Amino acid sequence: MSDWKYDVEDVGEDADDTPSDIFSEEEPLEPGSPSAENVLFVLLGALTVLFVFLHAIGVA
Secondary structure, eight states: SOOOOOGGGGSSOOSSSOOOSSTTTTTTOOOOOOOHHHHHHHHHHHHHHHHHHHHTTTTT
């Protein structure tokens, strides 16, 4: 057995359309709480985009 997670038969034109190990019904996704660092980066990104947009239309 190789060290690769997927074989050649699992990808490409001849691949099976139902990947059983990617979306498993045995392990449902559970919601989590965001960390402060993630929230900071999302807010920083949103403010940056807002500033660039306002600067482009001449308001800021």
